[in-house]
Amino acid sequence: MADSEDAKSGDERPKWDNKVQYLLTCxxxxxxxxxVWRFPYLCQVYGGGAFLIPYLIxxxxxxxxxxxxxxxxxxxxxLGSIGVWNxxxxxxxxxxxxxxxxxxxxxxxxxxxxxxxxxxxxxSFQNPLPWSECxxxxxxxxxxxxxxxxxxxxxxxxxxxxxxxxxxxxxxxxQWWLVLCLxxxxxxxxxxxxxxIETIGKAVYVTATxxxxxxxxxxxxxxxxxxxxxxxxxLFTPDWNLLLNPRVWLDAATQxxxxxxxxxxxxxxxxxxxxxxxxxxxxxxxxxxxNSATSLYASISIFAILGFKATSNYNTCVQGNIIALTNGxxxxxxxxxxxxxxxxxxxxxxxxxxxxxxxxxxxxxxQTFLDESASxxxxxxxxxxxxxxxxxxxxxxxxxFFVMLFSLGLSSMFGNMEGVLAPLxxxxxxxxxxxxxxxxxxxxxxSCLVSLIFTMDSGNYWLEIFNNYVxxxxxLIIAFFEIIGVVFFHGMGRFSDDIEFMTGRRPNLFWKxxxxxxxPLLLLVVFVAYIIVQVQTTPTYPTWxxxxxxxxxxxxxxxxxxxxxxxxxxxxxxxxxxxxxxxxRLINRKLRRTGRTDTSRTSNPYANEGFNMDT
Amino acid sequence: MWMKLxxxxxxxxxxxxxxxxxxxxxxxxxxxxRWRVAESPDAFKVRLSLKSALGDEAYTWNENELYLFRAAxxxxxxxxxxxxxxxxxxxxxxxxxxxEVTPRISFFFYVTNPDAAATITKAEVEAAIRLSxxxxxxxxxxxxxxxxxxxxxxxxxxxAEPTVEVWLIxxxxxxxxxxxxxxxxxxxxxxxxxxxxxxxxxxxxxxxxGEEIESGGVTNSGFEEEDDRRTQL
Numbered sequence: 001m002a003d004s005e006d007a008k009s010g011d012e013r014p015k016w017d018n019k020v021q022y023l024l025t026c027x028x029x030x031x032x033x034x035x036v037w038r039f040p041y042l043c044q045v046y047g048g049g050a051f052l053i054p055y056l057i058x059x060x061x062x063x064x065x066x067x068x069x070x071x072x073x074x075x076x077x078x079l080g081s082i083g084v085w086n087x088x089x090x091x092x093x094x095x096x097x098x099x100x101x102x103x104x105x106x107x108x109x110x111x112x113x114x115x116x117x118x119x120x121x122x123x124s125f126q127n128p129l130p131w132s133e134c135x136x137x138x139x140x141x142x143x144x145x146x147x148x149x150x151x152x153x154x155x156x157x158x159x160x161x162x163x164x165x166x167x168x169x170x171x172x173x174x175q176w177w178l179v180l181c182l183x184x185x186x187x188x189x190x191x192x193x194x195x196x197i198e199t200i201g202k203a204v205y206v207t208a209t210x211x212x213x214x215x216x217x218x219x220x221x222x223x224x225x226x227x228x229x230x231x232x233x234x235l236f237t238p239d240w241n242l243l244l245n246p247r248v249w250l251d252a253a254t255q256x257x258x259x260x261x262x263x264x265x266x267x268x269x270x271x272x273x274x275x276x277x278x279x280x281x282x283x284x285x286x287x288x289x290x291n292s293a294t295s296l297y298a299s300i301s302i303f304a305i306l307g308f309k310a311t312s313n314y315n316t317c318v319q320g321n322i323i324a325l326t327n328g329x330x331x332x333x334x335x336x337x338x339x340x341x342x343x344x345x346x347x348x349x350x351x352x353x354x355x356x357x358x359x360x361x362x363x364x365x366x367q368t369f370l371d372e373s374a375s376x377x378x379x380x381x382x383x384x385x386x387x388x389x390x391x392x393x394x395x396x397x398x399x400x401f402f403v404m405l406f407s408l409g410l411s412s413m414f415g416n417m418e419g420v421l422a423p424l425x426x427x428x429x430x431x432x433x434x435x436x437x438x439x440x441x442x443x444x445x446x447s448c449l450v451s452l453i454f455t456m457d458s459g460n461y462w463l464e465i466f467n468n469y470v471x472x473x474x475x476l477i478i479a480f481f482e483i484i485g486v487v488f489f490h491g492m493g494r495f496s497d498d499i500e501f502m503t504g505r506r507p508n509l510f511w512k513x514x515x516x517x518x519x520p521l522l523l524l525v526v527f528v529a530y531i532i533v534q535v536q537t538t539p540t541y542p543t544w545x546x547x548x549x550x551x552x553x554x555x556x557x558x559x560x561x562x563x564x565x566x567x568x569x570x571x572x573x574x575x576x577x578x579x580x581x582x583x584x585r586l587i588n589r590k591l592r593r594t595g596r597t598d599t600s601r602t603s604n605p606y607a608n609e610g611f612n613m614d615t
Numbered sequence: 616m617w618m619k620l621x622x623x624x625x626x627x628x629x630x631x632x633x634x635x636x637x638x639x640x641x642x643x644x645x646x647x648x649r650w651r652v653a654e655s656p657d658a659f660k661v662r663l664s665l666k667s668a669l670g671d672e673a674y675t676w677n678e679n680e681l682y683l684f685r686a687a688x689x690x691x692x693x694x695x696x697x698x699x700x701x702x703x704x705x706x707x708x709x710x711x712x713x714x715e716v717t718p719r720i721s722f723f724f725y726v727t728n729p730d731a732a733a734t735i736t737k738a739e740v741e742a743a744i745r746l747s748x749x750x751x752x753x754x755x756x757x758x759x760x761x762x763x764x765x766x767x768x769x770x771x772x773x774x775a776e777p778t779v780e781v782w783l784i785x786x787x788x789x790x791x792x793x794x795x796x797x798x799x800x801x802x803x804x805x806x807x808x809x810x811x812x813x814x815x816x817x818x819x820x821x822x823x824x825g826e827e828i829e830s831g832g833v834t835n836s837g838f839e840e841e842d843d844r845r846t847q848l
Contacts, residue, residue, distance in 0.1 A: 122781075183790075190797065326719060327719065331718060332718040333666045
């Protein structure tokens with residue numbers, strides 16, 4: 001019965017070739033760049049092993065229930081996000097529109113990051129790596145001053161890649177090299193999307209599994225390098241006191257939420273291509289747990305490498321001091337080594353302290369180097385690239401790393417764009433004469449044009465704005481309405497019936513308790529706390545300004561008013577449709593009540609319009 | 616008699632004085648006091664790092680190595696004068712005045728002109744060293760950073776031009792591959808769709824009621840058509 005229902009529900013809905021494709025796509029969507037460059041940073045900053053506690057609690061009480069809900073509702077109603085929420089209640093139609101807008105805005109800036117990854121990937125085939133040394137200036141008399149003041153890695157990122165302006169108001173022009181990389185990135189995503197999930201399903205076999213392979217290779221390699229264990233110990237040493245800081249719990253909750261890519265509509269779309277009789281409970285638990293396990297595994301690899309980098313930097317620092325002492329006091333070459341450095345220093349300090357202080361030795365502390373943490377693009381393009389230079393065979397490691405980042409981002413892009421395309425298909429906005437490839441192509445061209453904003457000189461600043469404002473508060477609001485919509489509008493009883501139909505048994509007490517009170521409450525608390533934290537700090541952003549007095553320290557500037565207005569708009573525009581559509585439907589209904597027959601809105605396939613009760 | 620004694624004492628005094636001045640070498644003219652050489656405005660400080668460069672194969676530094684240095688510097692000056700000024704000025708190892716060598720193996724030196732009683736300016740010595748740096752390095756089996764002339768500005772190697780195009784090559788390969796795959800997928804998609812459409816048209820001709828929902832209308836699932844029970848014509 002269910003199969004023929006599928007066949008009759010309009011255009012045959014595409015379906016997955018097998019369960020593995022579906023699972024890999026969901027895992028690929030959930031596992032993204034954030035698992036590699038956000039979670040390790042949070043772990044390090046919030047007390048290492050201790051952070052796992054709030055993280056796992058958030059996973060169990062917030063992440064898994066929401067994930068299960070989205071997968072179940074998509075699988076049952078077999079529509080994209082707009083169709084699903086329209087079906088549950090017309091007043092909630094705005095939730096679907098909100099998801100679509102957020103997916104679009106996130107896709108636009110996310111692909112720019114992939115363009116940057118491609119740029120670095122293209123440059124990883126050179127010997128020596130271009131970010132390992134400063135370029136020579138025009139008259140060949142010395143190195144470029146900006147590079148000497150900061151580091152070659154920083155220079156390559158800020159000047160040769162981004163060509164960043166000193167502040168967000170100076171726009172600069174489009175960087176042709178970034179435009180090329182951006183077009184390449186969009187083309188790659190497009191060819192995976194050409195035939196919808198038919199091509200995506202094949203692509204994810206590679207994009208979802210390759211990162212794990214690379215992380216393992218990196219882990220094995222890193223463990224053979226000196227200092228890896230220092231990094232791991234540093235990462236995982238628990239600092240239980242930090243658990244008392246509410247900020248830790250807030251960040252754990254937001255991290256789990258954004259990490260699972262909830263409220264984008266992509267997961268709903270993916271599960272809508274499933275046959276109805278599919279155990280979505282097991283899928284949800286599997287995807288959620290694999291996502292968290294990947295975060296943990298990635299942080300082990302990353303911190304092993306970072307430990308090696310800190311040790312290298314520490315050794316370089318000590319060697320610098322050794323050479324200064326050797327030359328300053330004319331001691332025989334290599335008499336002072338790393339081991340006896342301290343005793344030599346003490347001796348020399350006793351005999352000639354004035355000369356020792358004149359030498360201006362730098363204070364070398366391994367802890368300081370380990371503390372040099374970074375998250376986001378800073379980790380990938382500055383810290384990690386610096387680590388790669390010190391590893392023998394740097395080109396291989398650089399290529400592997402950037403291909404891994406690209407596949408992580410690509411599989412997340414699938415979910416983002418699916419969250420845009422599936423609702424458009426369901427809204428029947430596609431004219432019949434237009435083939436699917438052409439329509440997809442048009443949407444991609446539009447997205448590409450919008451994302452050209454980020455290839456301007458000030459593009460990096462705009463990307464940070466999008467990252468902070470689009471992909472945060474709006475998602476919390478959408479998720480809150482999703483849960484309210486299912487629990488109260490659709491009804492818990494009806495939802496339990498749906499789940500029993502799909503999986504064969506009703507949801508147990510744990511899921512019900514989470515859906516009905518724990519998760520909405522958690523979302524509300526996180527939302528309020530997030531707002532409070534944001535309101536307390538004036539929005540500022542770090543700028544790269546070579547003319548700044550303390551350069552290379554970033555010059556922190558406040559956002560100008562017009563930029564701040566845009567930030568507020570970025571939050572308001574996705575969330576706006578929720579009240580707007582609800583009001584619109586309400587007004588429509590009131591108008592219709594004044595005399596016209598109320599045509600049935602239910603999706604009852606057995607309704608025969610010939611027997612209408614109201615006439 | 617007492618005159619001889621006086622002479623002997625005086626000579627002894629001069630000898631010890633010269634010894635103190637020279638600090639060890641009887642031929643005090645060539646190797647002067649370290650501070651005296653360093654004071655000269657035209658002096659260069661040289662620093663060798665034998666153990667860093669050669670590890671276990673490092674040779675020990677002795678007087679002969681210093682003599683080799685003086686000879687190498689004399690050669691350098693000769694080559695410089697020949698190349699830049701076209702003159703054959705016969706510098707010898709005695710024109711290179713070196714100071715005492717520290718345990719670090721560093722010392723000062725300056726160059727005197729064999730024809731006139733003047734010191735060669737630092738700038739000229741620097742230019743000379745730049746000209747023959749490679750030869751000096753190889754005489755000692757060292758390199759630019761292990762045989763340091765302190766204060767000498769390093770010449771920077773010009774950037775290798777082809778590096779600009781490497782990334783464009785990789786980009787070209789990737790975009791070419793993407794375009795090929797894209798064209799293939801689009802073309803095969805169209806072909807599949809045309810084949811399917813032809814197949815469906817054939818079926819239509821046989822009289823099967825179209826399953827197309829494009830015709831509009833609302834399906835009532837209560838009246839399902841069992842397609843597979845239909846008899847073929």
